[in-house]
Structure formats: structure tokens, C-alpha cells
Amino acid sequence: MAEPDSPEGLITANRLTKTFPSPRGLVTALDDITFSLKKGSITGLIGPDGAGKTTLMRLLAGLLLPDSGEIKIMGINPSKDPLSVQGSIGYMPQKFGLYEDLSVQENLDLYASLQGVPQDRREDLYVPLLAMTGLSPFQKRLAGQLSGGMKQKLGIACSLVHQPPILLLDEPTVGVDPVSRRELWEILKKLVSESGSTLFVSTSYLDEAERCNEILILYNGKILGNGTPEAFRMEVAGRGYRAEAPGQSLRVVEPKLSVLPGVVDTVLEGSTVRVVMDSDMPPSVPQGLGKILLHPAPPRFEDAFMSRIKKVTRENPKTISIDRLYPKHSQEQKNIPEKPENAIDVENLVRDFGTFRAVDNLTFHVRKGEVFGLLGANGAGKTTTFRMLAGLLEPSGGKLIVAGKDVRKAAAQARQNIGYMAQKFSLYSQLTVFQNLIFFSSAYGLSGSLQKEKIQNSLTFFELEPYRNVSSGILPLGFRQRLALSCALIHEPSILFLDEPTSGVDPNARREFWHIINALAIVGVSVLVTTHFMEEAEYCDRLVIMAQGTLLAMGNPEEIKEKTRTPQMPEPSLEDAFVSLLSDFSRTQGDHQ
Amino acid sequence: MNSSSSRAFFSARLNRIRALVYKESLQIVRDPSSLAIALVLPFVLLLIFGYGVSLDASHVPIAVVQDSRTPASEGFIASLRNSRWFSPKPYANIHDAIGALKRQDVEGILWLRENFGRGIESFHNAPIHVIVDGVDDNTARLVEGYLNNTWQTWLHLRAQRGRLSSPLPAELQVRIWFNPDNRSRDFLIPGLIAVIMTLIGALLTALVIAREWERGTMEALFVTPVSIGEILVGKFIPYFILGMSGMALSVLMSRFLFEVPLRGSVITLALTSSLFLTTALGMGLLISTAAKNQFVAGQIAIVFTFLPAFILSGFIFDIHSMPPFIQAITHIIPASYFVTILQSVFLAGDIPKVIIPNSVALALFAVFLFALILRVSRKRIE
Amino acid sequence: MQRLLRIMRLVQKEFLALLRDKKSRMVLIVPPTVQLLVFSYAATFDLNNISYAVWNEDTGIYSRQLLARFSGSPNFKLVGTITREQEVAPLINNRKVLLVLHIRSNFSRNLLSSNPATIEALLDGRQSNTAMILLGYVETIVNNYTTDVATARGIPTPIAPIALRAWYNPNLKSRWFIVPGIVGLLTLVVTLLVTALSVAREREEGTFDQLLVTPLTPLDIILGKVLPGFVIGMVEATGIIVLAVLIFHIPLRGSLEALYLGLFLFILSGLGVGLMISSLVSTQQQGLLGAFLFLVPSIILSGFASPIANMPTFIQDLTLLNPLRYFMVILREVFLQGAGVSILLPEYAALLGIGTTTLLLAGHFFRRGLR
Known part of the structure; x- marks a missing residue:
């Protein structure tokens, strides 16, 4: 029974430690964690992949035993009495815990029975749950045929069938498009306000932190901070600026700003650079940088997050010189004057799967040296387009010119100019770092001393030398990403394809990554990115938003935002713009049908 | 705990098991690959074995060379032609016949020498030379056996007709019990049923549980108040029913399509099969506690359950003829006990002295396996 | 030249991927x-330790002589005597x-008086094959x-003893028959597993896309998969x-030469089938199931354990498509019969024919899978 001094709904963890064996010795997933959660609130567990979020969730649910330390959920220790805890919590694991062969209704019935919900009460429970998650029309549909966002909603509904006072959600929004993500958060908010549940939600999206009542930052197995979003923002109030550099390329300016003394964080945001300082002192911009206009910017959670991380990691930012990686392009740039030339031409592109038209008459052009984004909801056709551009899928119709070569006729030549980095950093996990580099460089026709030199340069540039003979499968995530990028760049391609390149990656590593991408763009490499990640979209020079295989909007981030500026929404973020464009679109579609 | 609360506890438990069984049944029906393993695979295997595997030779092509044609030699060849075992092909001389043997046109040569006829008439040696292709030792031995048999029968007939008064000093009379026609299909098919049940019980079960781990549904089940025992029972019941259906299908096919006799009772068959299926399911469940992805689970199931059931169960190869250390291994293979039971129930009948000890062995396996499963499986992710 | 180097790197990668991983090793x-x-x-089809019982109603010396031959044989094991x-x-x-073994009371008497003396053999027919072989031993x-008895008494044996010569395998050892077959069987298993799972694994890990965006042609990729299979199979x-x-x-x-020419061609067809499975499936598990579904019938219908000649005609026709069938012939002829090319x-x-057809089909499915 619950002790009087441990109010219902409260979760406490005291000095939790958990380690796992790995090929490279014991890995500490959680290191001496202590925290407690408030009743009737949403607490966000924020941290990059590998921070220990899933381990913590599983410990709370009684699925793992801690090495040391103690957990109390409503006064019960889940390590000792998992069944009692599991009867009173809802838990949604990261991979959908759904039976794909079962319908929506059957999944709900199963979990209701397992949780012992009496037959006569089920209807009363289902109706609001289905209404809240918007699944009412799909009760008969098999879970496997739902979209990613709807699956997550069904997962939430299933973990709520027994009206648990506590709900644990492990990365419910990963891989979900911004529209569905927003809807999921609406559902969670409603849940707390209507039933007073206590929610513990883990996420690697920093922007979601602002939606929580409380935040717990987990980084490398340690708690880096605990408080309300407001408190976090206040820490950095008055330290954020928006820098404008009229007449200069921000890609050139941003790295220079990042190494100024006192600067904690810089990040591209459309037509400005956000600069965060470590004190109230504004940055002192040296003369050599040209004209830089600084405007104070309202504080946000990510700024606080970055400055906290910087305190832990204390790495000095370094200037990136791409010359050794791209000797060819830096030469070209010096000799040949800039001439307008398209890297990718897409005209009237069509792709059918049976009777279903996934891409419908798509036209756009990517200029040389441009970072170009491809955005859209799940199923909008952006992955299909992306795969066609990379030569992985044959178009059904239209024109497709990549690096001056018609992909449909000269695929092999077109591919020689393409670098491709897949979402999961697809490398041969059994091969070492060096063996992967040897293989991919040979696949692109490098050999002899040139190959050796290129590989050595890559190892040095990406700081992979210490991992040279380590199997790539057991590299830390950040290094895996670096290796994937170095393999994609080994043949100095003029066009780079990136598929959600930094989702879940440590924000530090993400900034480093984008510094490299920016440097590449400066020397004339064109970059095509597909992403759900609005932060990545902000790095783009231009982007297209797709819906149902057609082009919905095209322009630079500012132009896209401009489209949705309304009196109600005077300062729309890119995500706001994206969501409102898509909902407008589905409304007009609905009218037509 | 008072009686009403314990009753509530059990009814809740029963409800949860019922929900799990219902879920599993829906999945089986909707997932074509489970049905394929459970029903189509047995069907195909039975067809292939039933029609494809026969260790008996019939109409073996055999070259016949007569150095001289006599009534006696013609008579012997006629009796050869009349037997269902041989289809004799005449060759003019022994060199042609040897050529045919080398080309594999014939499996053996029957060479009736110059003095064959006279030898018979005058009670002297009648030299018959038989040359067989010894590569396939089994067929070679069968050919030898059949030839001997035909020869003796022919001699006997001659003796009865009074042409040959002096018979052999001693002759062999043979009675083969249970399978007088000695059809290999009749003993192969009961053994095959054991292999099929292993396939459904161990391979299929190991795969479906590994799939739950892969898809993350196991984790979701674990955080409900379901106990590990309930999850196991929830898996056991539907696959037990599926396995018994596969069994029924196999028995019907062997009885009516292949006309294998069923001399024992259906009840004995059902009881012993359910005992074996329990051990097979136990193996499948045990594998799945160790292997959490389908690939590994499939490989373990094939190497540790399917192959032994195939080779070491006595299904094709006689266990007593194996070297002692391999015979020792067969004792820890449940299928070897079940094959013994099946061959008896189909061909001999309900023989308690065979059925009971072997069933006891199976029951011990089942108890051991499930005790082990309960010991090693915990409701944890690690 | 350039291309050759790329393919060599592919082969090298394939080997590393196979051999660096403990599980696949x-x-x-x-x-x-x-x-x-x-x-x-x-x-093995050879019988050892045949358990038998004796029911001897004869008190004469001849029955004991005969029975001594059984108890003296290493193949037989006397379990009991019954009355x-x-x-x-x-x-x-x-x-x-x-x-x-049943010997009637008049056995010795009949043998002396040249009346037919009979021995009755009662056999368990549940395992028909065993029974048949056993019968051969008894005979x-x-x-x-009988021959010895007749010779000892100085009378010419009145019957024509069949003089049997078994060519190639004079002692009719099962092992001589089975083991060469196993060479073919295991080679097939290994080549199938290496190829059937490799493309599927690359698909699952996402490296297949990475491979396809390089300038390597589908032919290069197929060669890169086939060559390691060849080396490993060999x-x-x-x-x-x-x-x-x-x-x-x-x-x-x-x-x-005859053996290795056969092996070469057989591995070729095994790889063709493996690649065909590989290009049709999307996960390793399906690959495993596909390989399994191909292996079981092709082993059974290869003549490995039971002669093809005994099968019904339509199944015999079906075996013509089975590469293992031909390799079994090659193996046994080369091993035991000393066949040449x-x-x-x-x-x-x-x-x-089978090898080129399957490889061409694999290439076709492979390319179609890219669309």
C-alpha cells in the first residue's frame, strides 16, 4: 500500500546506476541518477541518442534491474514488485508495441483484457480514447496499415486503456512528421489537463522540451539539469542574439562567429545566425568580419541546453578547412568564375506504384553550391523522389538531370558525382573504419597512392584515426555518422544526398556536421536533404514542401514562413509554417472530394 | 487470501490467457507464413517423401547374358521377368553388358554361363554370375536379395514339377511381421510425421516468439500485469492446436493417400502425439528465450531440432547400427522415442511395452524442458 | 583494369564481412x-548389433553348428533363447x-537324411529397409x-550358387555411398547460405542502397557476390x-580434374539459385526460409539416400531440374568408379545449363528489384 508520505503518482529515483557489457568493456548507461517527478504534469526526458533515456524508462517499468540505487513508483519498487507497478502504469516502448496483424480494435481489446478492464466498461473507455486519437474511423483497419503517426497514436491509446495514473512514453515522436508530432503533443496535453495523469516522455527533439511542464536533461548517462522550460530559458535570457550580415554569405560568417571569445553556440536560422553568449556581454565582432548587425533574440530552451553541454564537454571550437578534403573543388573555385549552373534539374517527374501515383509531375531545380531541403509529411513522396534522384529507383516519367547527366540514360556516370548518406548511417558493420574507407574509395575508382592519401586525409579530418581498426558497428553514434559522411565524400562528389542526417545525434555533433556541410556548400558542392527535423530545414538555402506527391511550396525558409504569416501568428516558426501549409492543403483536398 | 479474492485472481488470469490465445490465433490466421509452415510444408514434405523416397527397388533394370539358350535358362529369365523386382534386358555378350553397366543403363548383370542348362539338368554347378554396381550399396544388396529370392522360388517350382528331386540341404523360410510387403513408404511416413511435428512445434514457435522481440511487442506485453507463465500458456495453446491439426492432416494423408495401415488406435496416436508436441513446443519456447531474433532462432531450431529429428531419430537410418557415441546422442533426442511409437502404432498396433516406456521418456522431456523454461525466463529485457 | 580492381575490392569486402563476424564464421x-x-x-545402411532370439527345438549338432555361425558373427547379438x-x-x-530364428525339432534329422531341413526367420517389418538388409545377412x-555341409559330405552342391561380384564397392559399405554424397550436400548448403542471405542482409542494414549509389554496375555487384561464394564453396x-x-x-x-570440373559447375548453379532467392526476398529470415524450402526437396530428390530410379516417373522428370542430382552422379562416379571427364x-x-539459367534469372530479378 502507498505510504502516506509518498503521494500517488509520484516517481522517485535515488542514485540509480546501470551498466551493460559491450565488446569494448562495460558501458555505463546511467550514472548515479537522482530525481523525482511531480504529479499531474508532463516531464520531458531530453537527451540525444545513447544518453540513457530508454534504459531509464525500462528501469522505471520494471523491465530492467538497476546495478544500484532505488526506484519508487507510487511507493512501490518496480525492481522488487514489477507486476504491481505494471498494473498501474502505462508504458509505450520506442518500437511500436503493436500487433501489425491485428486491427485497431483488436489491439485495444487485447491490452484491455491483459490489464483486466471489465467488459462492460470498455465501450465507455474506448469512445473518448478513439476520439482523442482520431482513430474512430479506422477501428477495423489492421495496425500494420496505419501511417507512422497513427501507429504512435494507437500505441498511446493501448497504453491508456486501463486509465493508468502514470504514463511512460519512450520517444513517441521519433520518425513522425511535424504535423502528426504536433497532434501527438495535443493528445498528451489534453490527457494531463483532463485526467490529471502524470506523463514521462523521452525525446531527442530539443524543440519538444518547450511543450513540457518539467524537463530532465540526460546526457551521457548523467542528469545535466532539471527544471521548468521557463527556468532553463531564464538562464540564458539576454545572452541570445540574431546576427545579420547584409551582403555576405551566412555560411561563411557563421563559422567565424562561432570561434569568437565568449560565444557558446551559433546556429543558422534562415537569413540570420543565432549567437548565444556565455555571459551578458555581447559578442565583440572584429573589423575583419565586415558589417554584422546584432539584434537581441528571445531566449529558448536549446540555448540553455547548449550552454550546459558546453560546460561539460569544454571543447574548443575549431575552424574547419575543407581544402584537404576537397582539393579539387578549391582549385576549381579559384580558376573558374562563378557561373549559374544547376546541379539537379527535375522536370515533370512522375513515379507510379501500380495504380498509386507517389510522385506527381514534380518540377524543381537545385543550383550549384546550394543546400536544398525536401520536406513533407509521411507518405508525401519525398523519399520516393529522393531515391529517384539518387538513382535507386527508376522514374515512371519526366526528366531527371543530375550533375549534367540524364539519370535514366547514364546512371553510372551520374553516380560518380553523387555522395549518399543514408539515414541509418549504412556501413558494413563487420568491417573496420579503415576497411570501409578502402572499400568505398575503390568502389568509386580510387586506387594507388591517391587512394591512400585521400583515406589518410579523411581519417585526419574526421578525427577517426584512433578508431582506424575498430569495427564500424561498435562505433559511438557520432563517429558512425562521421564515418558515413567521410565514405560519402571520399570521391569528392559535386552533389551530396543526405537522408535525415542528424536525427537523434548529439547537438554538438550536429553543429559540427553542419559546419562541414556549410563548408562544402561554399566550395560549390550542392546538398540535397530530406528531413522531418525543422532545425535541419533551417540550414537550407531553399526548400520544397511536398504533399501527396505534388509540390506545395518552394522558397527559402523566410519565404516559406512569410506565406503563413497572419495576425494571429506574427512570427511563425518554420514548423508553424509547415503545419499550417499542410493543414490548408488537406482542407482543400477534403473540399474537392 | 480468502476464497472470493482467489477466485477473482484466477478469473482475471483466465481472462488474460484467453485474450492472448485469441490474439495469437488471429495472428496465425492472418499471417500466411505461419500457415505455410504449419500446413503447406507438411503437405509438400509428405508428398515428396511419399512419392519420392522409396528404398525398395522395383523394376530394376538388369542385363541378362545367356551364353547358350536352353529351356532352363529361358525359364529362369521368364520368372525374372514375371517378378515385380526386375526388368531384364537381354544382351548378346558379356562385353556389351559390362558396357551397359558402366553407362549406368543397368544396375547389374546376370550372366548365365555356357553350362547353365546342363548344370541344372545334371545336378552340377550351374554357374550364375551376378555383377552389381556396388556404388549404391543399398540397391546392390537389394538386387542380390531379390535375385536370390527369385532363384530359390524358381528352383522350388522346378522341384515341385518333379524335374529336380534333390532340394537344398537346408532352406530358409521367411516371415516378415507387420509389413509383409516390406514397403518402405509404410515405415518412412510415420517417421516423417515426427519430423513435421518438430517443424511446427519447435521451428514455428521459436520464430513467432523471436518476432515478438523484434517488433517490440514483447516489451509492450511485459509492462502489463501478465505473468511470464501466462505468456507461455498463451503461446502454447494455439500452437498446440495448430500442431495437432498438422498431425491430423498428416495422418489423414498417410492413411488415405499413401494407404499406410493404422493398426493402433487413434486415441493412442492422439495421446502420444500431444505428448511429443508438448516437448517440441518446449524446445521451441526454450530456443526463443535464448534467441531474440528470427534469424538466429531459425538457425538454432534447424540445427538442434530439425536435423536431429531427421537423421538421428531412426526415421531413415537404423539407430542400432550407429556407433555407440552417436547412439548415446539419440537418447537425448525426443524425436527418436516418438518415431519408435509411431512406427509401432501405425504398423504393429497399440503395444503397451513399446508405447509406455517411450511415452514416459517423452513426458520426462516435457517436464524437464518446461521446468527449465520457467527457470530461465524472466519478465525482463536483458 | 579499373573495373577489375573494383570487383576485387567487392570480393575483399564480402570476405571481410563474412569472416570478421563471429556468428557468420x-x-x-x-x-x-x-x-x-x-x-x-x-x-549408414549397414547393420550392426542386430538383436535376435533363438527358438531351437532341435537337439542335434547341426542346429548348434548353424547357430554358432550367427553368434559368431560380429553383426548379430543374441538377446535371448526361447522355448x-x-x-x-x-x-x-x-x-x-x-x-x-526358429529351428524345428527335425532339422538335424532331415539334414542327415537329405530331406529338406528348414530354418524359419521371423522379422520385424516395421523398418522395411532394415528387414530387407537383415534378411540378406541371414541368407x-x-x-x-549349407554349402559347407554339402562339401564336407563330399557331395557336389546341388544348386547353382550365385557368384556375386559387387563392382566399385566390393564389401558393399554404406559409407562409400553416403560420404561422397555428403560432399555435394554440404557444398550446396554452404553456397546457398552464403549467397541467399548476403543481399538480404545488405538490404536490412541499408548498405545495399549505399552500394547502388556507387558507379558499380549490377553485373559488378553480382560478380562481387558470386566470386566469394565460389572460393568458399571450393x-x-x-x-x-x-x-x-x-x-x-x-x-x-x-x-x-573430373571432380573439380563438376564441383565448379555445381557451385555455379548453387550460387545461381542462392542469388535468385536472394534477389527475391527482402529479409534474412525470408532468405533462410527460401533456402530451406529449396534444400529439403533437392536433397531428397537427388538420389542422395534413395535411388531416383525407384521414384514415380513424374518425380523422376522433376529431378532433372535438380543440380544436386547431377553432382551426385559425378561424385560417385569419380570417387568409386574412377570416371574421367x-x-x-x-x-x-x-x-x-542450370547454372547459366539460374544466374541469368538472378541477374534479371536483381535488376527488376532495383526498379
Whole structure:
């Protein structure tokens, strides 16, 4: 029974430690964690992949035993009495815990029975749950045929069938498009306000932190901070600026700003650079940088997050010189004057799967040296387009010119100019770092001393030398990403394809990554990115938003935002713009049908 | 705990098991690959074995060379032609016949020498030379056996007709019990049923549980108040029913399509099969506690359950003829006990002295396996 | 030249991927070795330790002489002696014995008086094959005995003894038949597993896309998959052949050229089938199932354990598509019959045909899968 001094709904963890064996010795997933959660609130567990979020969730649910330390959920220790805890919590694991062969209704019935919900009460429970998650029309549909966002909603509904006072959600929004993500958060908010549940939600999206009542930052197995979003923002109030550099390329300016003394964080945001300082002192911009206009910017959670991380990691930012990686392009740039030339031409592109038209008459052009984004909801056709551009899928119709070569006729030549980095950093996990580099460089026709030199340069540039003979499968995530990028760049391609390149990656590593991408763009490499990640979209020079295989909007981030500026929404973020464009679109579609 | 609360506890438990069984049944029906393993695979295997595997030779092509044609030699060849075992092909001389043997046109040569006829008439040696292709030792031995048999029968007939008064000093009379026609299909098919049940019980079960781990549904089940025992029972019941259906299908096919006799009772068959299926399911469940992805689970199931059931169960190869250390291994293979039971129930009948000890062995396996499963499986992710 | 180098790198990568991973190393080494040993020892049609009982109603010397021949044989094991007919049924029914030898009371008398003396053999027919072989053994012993008796009494044996010569395998050893077959069986298993799972694994890990965006052509990629399969198949087969000759003393009478030409063509067709499975499936598990579904019928319908000649005609026709069938012929002819290249030309042609067809089909499915 619950002790009087441990109010219902409260979760406490005291000095939790958990380690796992790995090929490279014991890995500490959680290191001496202590925290407690408030009743009737949403607490966000924020941290990059590998921070220990899933381990913590599983410990709370009684699925793992801690090495040391103690957990109390409503006064019960889940390590000792998992069944009692599991009867009173809802838990949604990261991979959908759904039976794909079962319908929506059957999944709900199963979990209701397992949780012992009496037959006569089920209807009363289902109706609001289905209404809240918007699944009412799909009760008969098999879970496997739902979209990613709807699956997550069904997962939430299933973990709520027994009206648990506590709900644990492990990365419910990963891989979900911004529209569905927003809807999921609406559902969670409603849940707390209507039933007073206590929610513990883990996420690697920093922007979601602002939606929580409380935040717990987990980084490398340690708690880096605990408080309300407001408190976090206040820490950095008055330290954020928006820098404008009229007449200069921000890609050139941003790295220079990042190494100024006192600067904690810089990040591209459309037509400005956000600069965060470590004190109230504004940055002192040296003369050599040209004209830089600084405007104070309202504080946000990510700024606080970055400055906290910087305190832990204390790495000095370094200037990136791409010359050794791209000797060819830096030469070209010096000799040949800039001439307008398209890297990718897409005209009237069509792709059918049976009777279903996934891409419908798509036209756009990517200029040389441009970072170009491809955005859209799940199923909008952006992955299909992306795969066609990379030569992985044959178009059904239209024109497709990549690096001056018609992909449909000269695929092999077109591919020689393409670098491709897949979402999961697809490398041969059994091969070492060096063996992967040897293989991919040979696949692109490098050999002899040139190959050796290129590989050595890559190892040095990406700081992979210490991992040279380590199997790539057991590299830390950040290094895996670096290796994937170095393999994609080994043949100095003029066009780079990136598929959600930094989702879940440590924000530090993400900034480093984008510094490299920016440097590449400066020397004339064109970059095509597909992403759900609005932060990545902000790095783009231009982007297209797709819906149902057609082009919905095209322009630079500012132009896209401009489209949705309304009196109600005077300062729309890119995500706001994206969501409102898509909902407008589905409304007009609905009218037509 | 008072009686009403314990009753509530059990009814809740029963409800949860019922929900799990219902879920599993829906999945089986909707997932074509489970049905394929459970029903189509047995069907195909039975067809292939039933029609494809026969260790008996019939109409073996055999070259016949007569150095001289006599009534006696013609008579012997006629009796050869009349037997269902041989289809004799005449060759003019022994060199042609040897050529045919080398080309594999014939499996053996029957060479009736110059003095064959006279030898018979005058009670002297009648030299018959038989040359067989010894590569396939089994067929070679069968050919030898059949030839001997035909020869003796022919001699006997001659003796009865009074042409040959002096018979052999001693002759062999043979009675083969249970399978007088000695059809290999009749003993192969009961053994095959054991292999099929292993396939459904161990391979299929190991795969479906590994799939739950892969898809993350196991984790979701674990955080409900379901106990590990309930999850196991929830898996056991539907696959037990599926396995018994596969069994029924196999028995019907062997009885009516292949006309294998069923001399024992259906009840004995059902009881012993359910005992074996329990051990097979136990193996499948045990594998799945160790292997959490389908690939590994499939490989373990094939190497540790399917192959032994195939080779070491006595299904094709006689266990007593194996070297002692391999015979020792067969004792820890449940299928070897079940094959013994099946061959008896189909061909001999309900023989308690065979059925009971072997069933006891199976029951011990089942108890051991499930005790082990309960010991090693915990409701944890690690 | 450039292209050759790329393909060599692909091959190198493939080897590293296969051999650096402990699990796949195990798959390549452990199951074939275990299977070779277990199969070779367990899969035999020779009978040993045949348990039998004696029901001797004769008190004469001849019956004892005859029975001594059985108890003296290493193949037979006397389990019990019985005196009444009622005891026969339980012994056979309960599988205590496979054989009961019944000698009637007048056996010795009849033998002396040249009346037919009969010995009755009662056999358990539940395992028909065993029964048939056993019967052969019994016949041999009885026949030898009768001949000896007749010779001892100075009368010419009145029957024509069949003089049997078994070519190639004079002692009719099962192992000589089974072990060469295992060479083919294991080679098929290994080549199928190496290829059927490799593309699927690359698909699952996402490296296949990474491979496709390089300038490598589909032909390069197929070659990169086929060559390692070749090397591994050749090495494993050679290992098994060496073990067969050294441990199991199987004579290798034919020419190595004939054997390796056959092996080469057989691996070609095995790889073709493996790649075909590989290009049709999307996960390793489906690949495993596909390989399994191909392996079981092709082993059964290859003549490995039961002669193809015994199968119904339509199944015999079906075996014509089975590469293992031809390789079984090649293996046994080369090992035991000392065949050379010229006599095996039809088998080579068939394997070549199957190999090129499956490889072409694999290439076709492979390219179609890219669309």
C-alpha cells in the first residue's frame, strides 16, 4: 500500500546506476541518477541518442534491474514488485508495441483484457480514447496499415486503456512528421489537463522540451539539469542574439562567429545566425568580419541546453578547412568564375506504384553550391523522389538531370558525382573504419597512392584515426555518422544526398556536421536533404514542401514562413509554417472530394 | 487470501490467457507464413517423401547374358521377368553388358554361363554370375536379395514339377511381421510425421516468439500485469492446436493417400502425439528465450531440432547400427522415442511395452524442458 | 583494369564481412563439420548389433553348428533363447529383437537324411529397409552353411550358387555411398547460405542502397557476390573431400580434374539459385526460409539416400531440374568408379545449363528489384 508520505503518482529515483557489457568493456548507461517527478504534469526526458533515456524508462517499468540505487513508483519498487507497478502504469516502448496483424480494435481489446478492464466498461473507455486519437474511423483497419503517426497514436491509446495514473512514453515522436508530432503533443496535453495523469516522455527533439511542464536533461548517462522550460530559458535570457550580415554569405560568417571569445553556440536560422553568449556581454565582432548587425533574440530552451553541454564537454571550437578534403573543388573555385549552373534539374517527374501515383509531375531545380531541403509529411513522396534522384529507383516519367547527366540514360556516370548518406548511417558493420574507407574509395575508382592519401586525409579530418581498426558497428553514434559522411565524400562528389542526417545525434555533433556541410556548400558542392527535423530545414538555402506527391511550396525558409504569416501568428516558426501549409492543403483536398 | 479474492485472481488470469490465445490465433490466421509452415510444408514434405523416397527397388533394370539358350535358362529369365523386382534386358555378350553397366543403363548383370542348362539338368554347378554396381550399396544388396529370392522360388517350382528331386540341404523360410510387403513408404511416413511435428512445434514457435522481440511487442506485453507463465500458456495453446491439426492432416494423408495401415488406435496416436508436441513446443519456447531474433532462432531450431529429428531419430537410418557415441546422442533426442511409437502404432498396433516406456521418456522431456523454461525466463529485457 | 580492381575490392569486402563476424564464421565452419561427422557415422545402411532370439527345438549338432555361425558373427547379438511359440510375439512386438530364428525339432534329422531341413526367420517389418538388409545377412549365413555341409559330405552342391561380384564397392559399405554424397550436400548448403542471405542482409542494414549509389554496375555487384561464394564453396568442398579420404577412407579413384570440373559447375548453379532467392526476398529470415524450402526437396530428390530410379516417373522428370542430382552422379562416379571427364559430359552439360539459367534469372530479378 502507498505510504502516506509518498503521494500517488509520484516517481522517485535515488542514485540509480546501470551498466551493460559491450565488446569494448562495460558501458555505463546511467550514472548515479537522482530525481523525482511531480504529479499531474508532463516531464520531458531530453537527451540525444545513447544518453540513457530508454534504459531509464525500462528501469522505471520494471523491465530492467538497476546495478544500484532505488526506484519508487507510487511507493512501490518496480525492481522488487514489477507486476504491481505494471498494473498501474502505462508504458509505450520506442518500437511500436503493436500487433501489425491485428486491427485497431483488436489491439485495444487485447491490452484491455491483459490489464483486466471489465467488459462492460470498455465501450465507455474506448469512445473518448478513439476520439482523442482520431482513430474512430479506422477501428477495423489492421495496425500494420496505419501511417507512422497513427501507429504512435494507437500505441498511446493501448497504453491508456486501463486509465493508468502514470504514463511512460519512450520517444513517441521519433520518425513522425511535424504535423502528426504536433497532434501527438495535443493528445498528451489534453490527457494531463483532463485526467490529471502524470506523463514521462523521452525525446531527442530539443524543440519538444518547450511543450513540457518539467524537463530532465540526460546526457551521457548523467542528469545535466532539471527544471521548468521557463527556468532553463531564464538562464540564458539576454545572452541570445540574431546576427545579420547584409551582403555576405551566412555560411561563411557563421563559422567565424562561432570561434569568437565568449560565444557558446551559433546556429543558422534562415537569413540570420543565432549567437548565444556565455555571459551578458555581447559578442565583440572584429573589423575583419565586415558589417554584422546584432539584434537581441528571445531566449529558448536549446540555448540553455547548449550552454550546459558546453560546460561539460569544454571543447574548443575549431575552424574547419575543407581544402584537404576537397582539393579539387578549391582549385576549381579559384580558376573558374562563378557561373549559374544547376546541379539537379527535375522536370515533370512522375513515379507510379501500380495504380498509386507517389510522385506527381514534380518540377524543381537545385543550383550549384546550394543546400536544398525536401520536406513533407509521411507518405508525401519525398523519399520516393529522393531515391529517384539518387538513382535507386527508376522514374515512371519526366526528366531527371543530375550533375549534367540524364539519370535514366547514364546512371553510372551520374553516380560518380553523387555522395549518399543514408539515414541509418549504412556501413558494413563487420568491417573496420579503415576497411570501409578502402572499400568505398575503390568502389568509386580510387586506387594507388591517391587512394591512400585521400583515406589518410579523411581519417585526419574526421578525427577517426584512433578508431582506424575498430569495427564500424561498435562505433559511438557520432563517429558512425562521421564515418558515413567521410565514405560519402571520399570521391569528392559535386552533389551530396543526405537522408535525415542528424536525427537523434548529439547537438554538438550536429553543429559540427553542419559546419562541414556549410563548408562544402561554399566550395560549390550542392546538398540535397530530406528531413522531418525543422532545425535541419533551417540550414537550407531553399526548400520544397511536398504533399501527396505534388509540390506545395518552394522558397527559402523566410519565404516559406512569410506565406503563413497572419495576425494571429506574427512570427511563425518554420514548423508553424509547415503545419499550417499542410493543414490548408488537406482542407482543400477534403473540399474537392 | 480468502476464497472470493482467489477466485477473482484466477478469473482475471483466465481472462488474460484467453485474450492472448485469441490474439495469437488471429495472428496465425492472418499471417500466411505461419500457415505455410504449419500446413503447406507438411503437405509438400509428405508428398515428396511419399512419392519420392522409396528404398525398395522395383523394376530394376538388369542385363541378362545367356551364353547358350536352353529351356532352363529361358525359364529362369521368364520368372525374372514375371517378378515385380526386375526388368531384364537381354544382351548378346558379356562385353556389351559390362558396357551397359558402366553407362549406368543397368544396375547389374546376370550372366548365365555356357553350362547353365546342363548344370541344372545334371545336378552340377550351374554357374550364375551376378555383377552389381556396388556404388549404391543399398540397391546392390537389394538386387542380390531379390535375385536370390527369385532363384530359390524358381528352383522350388522346378522341384515341385518333379524335374529336380534333390532340394537344398537346408532352406530358409521367411516371415516378415507387420509389413509383409516390406514397403518402405509404410515405415518412412510415420517417421516423417515426427519430423513435421518438430517443424511446427519447435521451428514455428521459436520464430513467432523471436518476432515478438523484434517488433517490440514483447516489451509492450511485459509492462502489463501478465505473468511470464501466462505468456507461455498463451503461446502454447494455439500452437498446440495448430500442431495437432498438422498431425491430423498428416495422418489423414498417410492413411488415405499413401494407404499406410493404422493398426493402433487413434486415441493412442492422439495421446502420444500431444505428448511429443508438448516437448517440441518446449524446445521451441526454450530456443526463443535464448534467441531474440528470427534469424538466429531459425538457425538454432534447424540445427538442434530439425536435423536431429531427421537423421538421428531412426526415421531413415537404423539407430542400432550407429556407433555407440552417436547412439548415446539419440537418447537425448525426443524425436527418436516418438518415431519408435509411431512406427509401432501405425504398423504393429497399440503395444503397451513399446508405447509406455517411450511415452514416459517423452513426458520426462516435457517436464524437464518446461521446468527449465520457467527457470530461465524472466519478465525482463536483458 | 579499373573495373577489375573494383570487383576485387567487392570480393575483399564480402570476405571481410563474412569472416570478421563471429556468428557468420560459425555458420560457415561448425554446421558443415558437425554434419559431415554425424551424417557419415549415423547415416549408414549397414547393420550392426542386430538383436535376435533363438527358438531351437532341435537337439542335434547341426542346429548348434548353424547357430554358432550367427553368434559368431560380429553383426548379430543374441538377446535371448526361447522355448515356446507364445514367447515370439512379445519379443518382436516390444522391439526386443529384430529377428527370431526358429529351428524345428527335425532339422538335424532331415539334414542327415537329405530331406529338406528348414530354418524359419521371423522379422520385424516395421523398418522395411532394415528387414530387407537383415534378411540378406541371414541368407548369406544360411547359404554358406549349407554349402559347407554339402562339401564336407563330399557331395557336389546341388544348386547353382550365385557368384556375386559387387563392382566399385566390393564389401558393399554404406559409407562409400553416403560420404561422397555428403560432399555435394554440404557444398550446396554452404553456397546457398552464403549467397541467399548476403543481399538480404545488405538490404536490412541499408548498405545495399549505399552500394547502388556507387558507379558499380549490377553485373559488378553480382560478380562481387558470386566470386566469394565460389572460393568458399571450393575451399569447404576441398576440406570435406580431404576428410572423406583421410578419415573415412573413401577411395578417390577418378581424376581430380573430373571432380573439380563438376564441383565448379555445381557451385555455379548453387550460387545461381542462392542469388535468385536472394534477389527475391527482402529479409534474412525470408532468405533462410527460401533456402530451406529449396534444400529439403533437392536433397531428397537427388538420389542422395534413395535411388531416383525407384521414384514415380513424374518425380523422376522433376529431378532433372535438380543440380544436386547431377553432382551426385559425378561424385560417385569419380570417387568409386574412377570416371574421367569424358564419361561425365552429359552431367557437366546439365549443370552448366542450370547454372547459366539460374544466374541469368538472378541477374534479371536483381535488376527488376532495383526498379
